Amino acid sequence: MKKNYYRQLAFLGMLLIILFGFQKYRSNEKEDFSDVRFISNNPKNSHLAEFDPNELDGKQWRNLGFTEKQTTTILNYKKIVGGKFLSKDQFKKCFAVSAEKFSELEPYLILPENNGDSKSSRYNRVEKKSITVSRKFNPDLYNINDWVKMGFSERQAEAIVKYKNYLGGSFVSKEKFKECFIISEEHYKKLSCFLILPEKTPASFNHHVKNSIVNTTKIHYRPFDPNLLDAEGWKSLGFSDKQSQTIVNYRDRNLKGSFKNLEDIQKCFVISPEKFEELKPFIRLNPTTVANRYNNTRTETTQQEKTDFSKVDLNTITFKQLLEFGFDEKAAGSMIGFRKKLGGFVNREQILTTYNIDPELTRKLLSVAQLNTSNIPKYTLFDAPEEWLKNHPYFKYSADKIIFYRLTEKDERKLWKLLKIKPEYEARMKLYLK
Template identity: 25%
Template sequence: MKYFLLLTYLQEKVSMRTREFFSLLLLIPIVLLCLYTPQVYKKIQSILNTGQKDNLTYLVLESTPFIKTFDPNFATPQEWKKYGIPFYLGERIVKFRLKGGQFYEKSDLKKINGMTTELFSLVSPYLIINKQYLPKPQKGNYRKSYKPVIKKKKLKLLSFNPNDVQKQELEAMFFPSSIIKSLIGYRKAGGVLKVKRDFLKLYGVDSVFYKSISDSILLPEDLLIKKKIIYSVDINTGTLEDFKKLSGIGEVRANKIISYRNKLGGSFYKKEQLLEIYGIKDVYNDIVSQLVFKDGSIIKIEVNTVSYEKLATHPYISYKQARWIINYRKQHGPYTSIIDLLKIKTINEQDLENIIPYLSFRK
């Protein structure tokens, strides 16, 4: 019975102590709320009166003092967030530093896009900038070093020939150094300016600059175009020099024409045969009107007396056909007409159509 009474007494004591402890814990936030309620109320009332409702997010952060300070040139986005700066804005500040940006004064922070006056006022009391670790500040953009703009001198033009004018003379006329270098290099490479507009070929010369100096250039506006003399050549009697006078025909092509003419037996029977020569097709339309072809100038092949060697080298007869023609003549005697050639199996009508203008059946 005694033990029961003692246990009951101890339970009551512990229960009382527990209630006192939890009552004390509940009392602490109530006391803090009572202490800060007037300040918070005044701040809310001030913000509502000025219409700056967006700043309510940072009200508690501003009301609660931070003792720790930090350098904006080294802070992470997480550290910025502790002082009321949104995380995305903290990332933007860090990216600015990674690209070479630095904060030399607190006010430099205002240049960051999104850093409002309210956010700057919120965080500026805790900023400390250690300038001994910063590079020497540059004027203008922190990430770029701009060269001073050099004002161009006005040209003092004198008449000059660009093919022999000296570098010193151009410098005295205040020509840009890049254009002087381009002109000298062009001449050293063997270039010659023939007309005024050739000056535009130089690197760095645009139409505006050319127009400003064109009157001072001692060159003609245009070259006199010589009247082209049109030659005519007999396709079957023309010489190497005659063919070279034709448009687009040089020594190589002229030699090809004469060589092919010799293979045909010494003559063409129509102008279109030139198309069979390699390299003539490209210029044929330019020269066809200058070619003369006279009827009766074809050199014939005496089929009854011609040798195998001469016949086999003709462009329109193969070696095999030439051998059959000679063998047929030996076996059956002289040819009397084209019909006799058709008796040879290796020769068809298409072959004869090409060769027949050259054949003579005289006995």
């Protein structure tokens, strides 16, 4: 009995110890740890100040917490976007900058929010040049240096002068001056009151004057037969080289060798209504000339049609040969232009996608002519020249991505995945890849 009594007593003692220990553990859970501070592996930079990301070198990027690889990627990305970050939005798109890191740096970036924001940014206020003008001036007399002295960059000045030449050597009016894409609304407001130009564009202004050379000498007209004039003859009447050749081509190709009446001449788009009225009293259409030129043209055409198109290569066929086959000038020009941009046709189906062509006539040509693809330049995604990528119709919309991703990714399959291109576009691109 004593033995059993001691056993029970020992059991109760152990039970009390267990209950006491559990109670102490429960009380520890409520202990106040409010003063405890954990050390973070990536503490935020407390020393950040406003900075221009375009001025940072590799060491400075690493001081901001970026790894060696991330720093290299950021610097390469800056080169790809033109050597300068233009906005916070553009900087954010660099995949080496995480969303969290951007949120940390964003308040300190001296950049506009986006490329179109030019009003509230300190960055733009520093970069923007002011335009200074103190007296009235005729912009037609200004050269590139004059525009640069006014405050425009050299490239802007070149563009302004080029636009003036496009209009025919004169801005014509304040209205036309304002249309120059280099002249912002702010610039125009500042310059408008100083411009020695009419407010409105004259109703007689002809857009095709852009191809002419401004001629200040008065032309003395004499009676002439428009069917006997060559390009030099039309130049003597006041037309530019390009306009003169256009008139000759219009007569020989579109009108089959001769102007039949005054209306044919009037329809030529490089002859303005005002110019036609000047020429009209001196035009002499000779029925004999009309008939002879028409018959001669028919004979030449018959001879040209003897070309054996089964021996012609679609990658070397000329504009003249396409006209010979039956294409009009617009279709022939489109086909030659598309081929030039591609660097050559790889298959016949591509030719059928050309704009402005007659599908039936094109199929007829495809069934007859040869296609030699041996001289077409091809590259890999890694060695393709940047200029080629940016100008090729099949690559230009993905060129920036290719140039960016190939800096760090050397596996072609992974590179295609990063590009995320639709299968049909990828198939087209692979036609020009090794």
